[in-house]
Structures are given as structure tokens and as C-alpha cells.
Amino acid sequence: ADWLSAGRPESLEDRLSSPAEHVLEVLQKHGAMFANDLADATQMLPAQLPDVLGELVSRGRVSADGFSGLRQLIQGTQMVSRRAIRQRLRRQRTNQSSGRWSLWSVGTKKEELSPTEVTEQWAWQLLRRWGVMFRDLLSREPGAPRWFELLQIYRRLEARGEIRGGRFIAGVSGEQFALGETVRQLRHLRDQESPGEYLVISAADPLNLVGILTNHPRVPATASNRVLYRDGVPLAWRRSQTVELFDDLSHPPPVVLSLLHGKLGLHQPTPPEPPTVQPPQVKTQPHPEKPQIGRLF
Template identity: 45%
Template sequence: EAARKILALLESQGALFYGDLENANAGLPTQIEDGLWELVSLGIVSADSFQALRERMRPSSRRRRRRPGASRFRSRFGIAASRALLPSGRWTLLPASPWQEVKRDEIAEAWAGQLLERYGVVFRDVVQRERVGIPWRELLQAFRRMEARGTTRGGRFVTGYYGEQYAKPEAVDAIRRVRKQEPQGERVRVSAVDPLNLVGILTEGARIPSIHTNHVLFVDGQAELPSAAGRHADD
């Protein structure tokens, strides 16, 4: 809803700052931010600086304490200080391109294909940490079309989760092979910023922050419990 309002405002008024969108009642601050990034992910909108992107890439815990000056300003003036953390720069529509003419179902299938390439098996819980610019219901429709064409398989590949699951054919074959293997003690170390860091999402335990100094250690495909700092005891 916010994305549609923002798009209409940019089409009618041209380039706008975040404050202009807020004054035009495009939505609540978080809704405007999410709407802007949804339009960015679709290749429709851009900003005139990289500051908004830098702020978006920061972990949420750091975004709250980014500027010492901003925290003092917040304590004195309250809510108004939160503007320092909101998307900065002037936002504008990108020039018309063939990408904007692509049908939405094609965009959904592109996202679905990318997720399958990344994870092998995809269901709703898997994409929780992804900033997907397409609603899950549209991704489901895309997966169903891909299954009908024979490029994707639907089924129950991961136990303990409800809803539809889809996988690449080669991923299904790999799962079957792994099930027949005896434990080998194979250890695989994965950076916490890797999409494979699904600890706390698909496995038990607290989530490990996506920070480059953290990592996850898998032994025969099972994640070892991390220490409180997000690193493993064997470091």
C-alpha cells in the first residue's frame, strides 16, 4: 500500500525527499521506508546518494546507535531525532526501461529461481531473512508454475514445517544421498553473513547476528551451538 502511494506521488510531483513523502501522508515512517525499498528492489526508484543504502546495510542494533550526536538529540527533542535514522537523500523514479515492462509474474519467477539456486529447498521460513521484493503468495504462484513445467519439484522435504515446499531436482537427489550416508564428522565453517546462516530460523537456539566476525560451524550438516558472543567455543 505504501509503495503504491509513494509511486503515485513520485509520478505526479517528481523527485521528493523523505520528509515530503511523510508530509504527503504516504504512510507511517516504517511503512514509507519499506515502501521505498520495495520500489528499489523492483528497479523503479533510486536515491541521489548512497547514504540511505549504507544505513540500510547496517545491522538493526547498530542503526539505533549510529551517531552519538543523534542520541543526544533524541534525549532532548524525542521523536524528531529519529529522522536521522530514516532514508536520506532525494528519491526519484528511474527512467523507463524494458525491466519496467516485465510482467509481475516474470519478476516473481526470477525471485523464485534465485531462491532455489541459493537454498536448494525453499519454503516460507527459509526466506524470513531475505529482503524479497515480492509477497510470499506471489512466490507460491511462481513455484507452482515452475512445478507444472517440470523445472521444480514440490513436496515435503524438511520435516517440522507447515506449508508448501519446493526444491530443485538436483537438491532432492542430494537429500536422498545424504540420508543414506553414515556420519563422517565432516566440519564446514560458514560465515554468519552467508544466507546459509539459518540458525534460530530453521534450527533451535538463538539467531546468530549477520556480522562478518561471527560464523556457524556445521558438523555433518548439524549446527554446533555457538557461544554467547556468536562465535564457537573452539575459536
């Protein structure tokens, strides 16, 4: 959408590095290119190009025609030994698997949006994304307008009856705003019994709000880290092979270890194992030995 890139003056943080500017010039001149061809045209080292592409992707300046190119950027942050082992194979299949890189096209603007209109589009986008919007969530939205600007829009939408304002999430300071559908879902979750479901997500997932919505220390947003929730409450997190608990747990730690070292996603509660019924043991008393009567005659 045009409004995502509108209304933001360029700052020092938005300025690109010289290699990134060079890649943009090559793409503007030649159009979409494979990564290998782009490296040859820019005369960059194979290890340098992924960093430059990552910079351009994070700024919204380039895009790939498939997810493979983005996966390779993420895989490039893994261990050096693993990257070195697969370096030759990755070079051979780059043209076929990573797809082509091209400039991100924002389209032709038919009319210029005012700053207020841009902020209102952002306000709706954030509500649809998070359900409930409040100031602390802006730490996950670096490109969003300032909270003061969003607050004026949200108050206006609440006055028109288009959204709801209130205290929907405990432990969050400041004003909160939500869609009507979100409020109904929150009431349903409040009234129903907790199912005891477990959820394991990557720490790089935007839903990793540990330290933002809770009083726990933040979990580093690394793809290899894992965070475990039970009914939406963070229980533990894993870094490499180390597991750390957020609070005292009421269930056995082996369950936590098994989930954090397993697959991502939703896991049903583990039913308790039925107690093993041992058959009653009957203690038999040894019969007293009968006294032996000797022969009298």
C-alpha cells in the same frame, strides 16, 4: 537484472533519509567519486558518510567499483577504539583502497515486465540460491515477493514438471519446492554415511539459519559471531569470548572451543587420539631377609 527492481511500489521503508538523497544528487551530478571527494562535496563528517553509504548500498542505489569500499563499511561497525587507532591511516589510504562510488545502473528496459513475470523470475532465483524453497526462508529475503505470490508460481511450475514439490526438509511447516538436481543431491546425502565434518561460519552469513530451520534461539547476525555445525547440525555458537552450546554434545568441549576460535570454513573430523599403551609394570617383591645365624662358638 531489471526484474529485481521491477514490480515493487515504493513504500515508507524504501524512502531514503535526507543525507542519502543528498549523496544521490551529488553522484547524479558529478558521476563516480572517491569517498573523500564525496565527503567534501556533501560536507559530511567522516563518521557520517559510511552510514549513509551503507543505507544506499542496502537499498541497491549505489555500488563501488571494488570490494574494498564494502569492507570498510563493515569494518566501520567494529569497536570504536580500534577505529580510532586506525582512523588517520584509513583517511590517508581511502582514495587508493576504497575505490569510487557510483549510482547503481539498472540499464534501459526494452520492455516492461508484468508482475507475474517478475514473480516468476524471483521464484527461479530463490530456487537456484537455496535449492529447496519454503516460506520460512523469506525472512532472509526482504526484497522478495510475498509467499502467496511465489506459491502460485511454484505450483504452476510443479504442474508443468519443471520443479519438484514434497517434504524434503524435516521440521519445516508448509509446502516445499526444489529443483530436480537438488532432490538427487539430498538423496545422496541421506544414503551416505555422515562424514563428521565441522563447518564454522560467520553469524552474518546467509547460511546462518539457526532459529529459522531449528528450534534454537536465533544467533545475532554479527560478523564477529561464529556458528559451528557438524554434518549440518548446529552445535554451538560464539559471541566475543563466550561460547554457548545448543544441545548436549557427545564430544569433548575442547574441540568446540578450538574450532570456534579458529578459522572459518570446513574442518575435517578430528581423529581420536590413540590410547597410550603403558608398559606392564612388574611388581617386585622384596626378598625376605635371611635370618642371621649368630656364631655359637
